[in-house]
Amino acid sequence: MLLLAKKKTNRMTPKQKFGIGLVSLFGFSVAVKSGLLRSWDRALTGWALEQHTPVLDQWMQSVTFLGSSTLFLIALFLLSIYWLRAQKIDRIQCFVGFWLFGLGIQWILRLSVAQWRPETGMLPDPLSFWQRYDLAGYTTGHGFRAAFLFGWFYRESLKVKTAWSKYGAALSVLAIVAVGITRIYLQRHWMSDVLGAWILAFMVFSGLSWFEMKSSKAE
Numbered sequence: 001m002l003l004l005a006k007k008k009t010n011r012m013t014p015k016q017k018f019g020i021g022l023v024s025l026f027g028f029s030v031a032v033k034s035g036l037l038r039s040w041d042r043a044l045t046g047w048a049l050e051q052h053t054p055v056l057d058q059w060m061q062s063v064t065f066l067g068s069s070t071l072f073l074i075a076l077f078l079l080s081i082y083w084l085r086a087q088k089i090d091r092i093q094c095f096v097g098f099w100l101f102g103l104g105i106q107w108i109l110r111l112s113v114a115q116w117r118p119e120t121g122m123l124p125d126p127l128s129f130w131q132r133y134d135l136a137g138y139t140t141g142h143g144f145r146a147a148f149l150f151g152w153f154y155r156e157s158l159k160v161k162t163a164w165s166k167y168g169a170a171l172s173v174l175a176i177v178a179v180g181i182t183r184i185y186l187q188r189h190w191m192s193d194v195l196g197a198w199i200l201a202f203m204v205f206s207g208l209s210w211f212e213m214k215s216s217k218a219e
Helices: 002-010 014-033 038-050 054-067 069-085 089-113 129-135 141-160 165-185 191-218
Strands: none
Touching: 014 089, 014 191, 038 165, 038 191, 054 069, 054 141, 054 165, 069 089, 069 141, 089 129, 089 141, 089 191, 141 165, 141 191, 165 191
């Protein structure tokens, strides 16, 4: 019994995970801004360029849709209807609130780190915030949307604890990784853009878990 108690106390709390995510995101962003990962980014992008075939291009274009704004908004609409029918307004608030939280951080990172996409030809106008945001690739929008949406499904799959929940969790992870790969393959983002999006999603979900823990204690 004492060993079990020690194991439980050794497990990191959501607050600690959020802190680790925040520090990791800051440190990784500084490394990207400093150009420490530039050689790795260029090497992987160059290798991906050599793998292009018409069939693979078509597959990658299809898979990258899993991280699109269109799919995300459709999923949000359907989830909202489900939660409204189940009278779970708090789930809508959590989903939208923490997605906007992550989106806000992504705006800050894109404008401050200013790592331009691989296909960027001309640098954007320094005074055009929208152009700077659009051409900046750190962090990838597709990567973050996929990590948030399918990360949410991953969390929910683990809560259900049925025979199919493990398959749902595994497919969610597969979708997140697949979208990240497509963004590199399609020359839309660097490797560091994708990794940054995953770290951002980890931090956001850690914050969500921390919020849920505090809310349950308050009740």
